[in-house]
């Protein structure tokens with residue numbers, strides 16, 4: 045079967061991928077390859093909003109400064125300025141496309157979030173991502189020049205080096221598994237963009253959707269690209285803990301409105317935040333997450349409790365209608381009882397190392413959105429800076445692709461599965477998924493130690509051996525591909541954490557509790573095959 049030929053392949057249909065597709069569609073034949081449906085991904089789940097300097101009295105300098113402070117000395121200044129200065133245009137572009145942002149007196153309504161020194165968060169009530177994603181999907185579907193491949197999972201990138209070609213390496217295309225036929229298809233193009241999102245699913249508890257399995261990061265690494273700052277995983281302090289509630293975020297506004305963190309009744313039922321920080325429940329996100337983690341690990345608890353039941357039912361209905369309704373569905377009446385919560389992996393600050401146009405180390409390969417490490421987030425992401433980063437780098441990558449010289453591509457070999465069979469026991473995959481996510485949570489979570497990282501590294505090596513064998517002998521499935529990628533990303537997170545002999549931003553090590561100088565990113569270089 046011949047390859048599917050395009051000018052540009054885009055893997056991922058979140059804000060980063062769809063923005064790039066729209067910028068390229070007028071001049072290029074674009075394929076958007078996405079492993080579930082178009083709306084599946086973190087972008088549609090974003091709640092708060094998008095940061096941009098739009099208010100009188102606010103300035104690019106202030107937004108840059110706030111980002112640098114959050115990033116704890118590791119933000120790249122050029123990348124930060126680039127995003128901040130292009131953010132207002134990105135918002136204007138979304139408005140032109142028709143995103144229904146919240147307005148006040150006919151102008152964009154701006155909220156303020158933690159870490160921002162001014163009101164600069166553009167939003168669509170408390171479901172910004174869903175509004176943006178819906179609009180983009182409508183426009184993409186109506187745009188000629190974009191071919192959509194839903195339920196197609198990237199298996200691996202095809203590079204000149206992997207084909208044994210002499211001379212310089214480049215990305216030539218990719219293999220993708222078509223869920224409908226179980227066939228692995230070959231896609232060929234001179235330019236490929238990875239926009240596959242983050243890797244939150246590497247942890248037992250995460251606010252991320254099921255798609256966040258680090259596929260783009262792992263594929264780029266296997267193709268020879270450097271990755272950076274992967275030890276910096278942002279944990280949200282309060283995610284609902286319930287066997288049937290996957291990834292439901294309990295907004296920090298609950299603590300802002302007087303919610304108290306308590307031990308479960310079986311452990312005494314008392315408040316614990318005052319013993320950890322004088323700001324108690326109102327301490328910053330990472331301090332609260334660390335305190336909860338400490339109490340859970342010390343006492344062997346499954347969760348802690350967030351109690352807002354002292355507020356009136358009317359107040360809760362007015363301020364937290366979604367949380368009230370979701371908890372009620374699960375049998376938790378938050379007007380009378382506390383909400384069981386755990387901290388959860390929320391955002392992958394590191395990723396595939398790129399320049400200001402989203403170029404990776406491999407010619408013909410770009411990475412944008414949460415998959416990339418552009419230098420914007422440093423050691424900790426400032427709230428609402430990630431959606432805007434997706435759009436700014438999508439446009440920059442599209443411009444770089446439009447200016448790129450033409451490339452002659454060779455014929456690509458078809459996927460060869462003549463020597464593999466159907467897996468005998470799929471339970472191996474689900475077992476390894478569970479094991480990986482649990483030990484990453486226990487050993488490479490919010491508080492790290494040398495010993496915990498060593499333990500994790502040891503287990504990862506065992507899993508890698510087992511998964512490699514599985515991958516070599518059996519037909520690929522999406523679960524297997526995701527597990528293979530998750531284990532790869534887990535290894536990179538652990539190695540990055542082991543290299544950082546200090547505590548900075550989101551990385552906290554009990555063995556190195558202080559900051560070390562000078563501040564430097566953690567860059568991992570793949571082995572040359």
Ligand SMILES: Cc1cc2nc3c(=O)[nH]c(=O)nc-3n(C[C@H](O)[C@H](O)[C@H](O)COP(=O)(O)OP(=O)(O)OC[C@H]3O[C@@H](n4cnc5c(N)ncnc54)[C@H](O)[C@@H]3O)c2cc1C
Pocket residue numbers: 055056057058059060061077078079080081082083084085086087088089090091092093094095172173196197198199239240241242251252253255256257259260293390391412413414415427428429430431432434
């Ligand atoms: C609950 C929540 C709330 C958030 N709130 C905010 C906020 O208010 N403001 C803010 O700025 N940020 C917020 N974020 C972060 C922000 O949503 C993400 O960083 C951003 O949406 C990432 O966009 P993306 O396009 O890079 O990835 P995603 O939107 O995650 O899209 C990734 C795409 O890649 C596809 N994909 C993945 N692997 C493969 C594969 N192997 N083959 C094919 N396709 C693949 C997925 O299916 C998906 O379509 C929030 C995140 C979460 C989880």
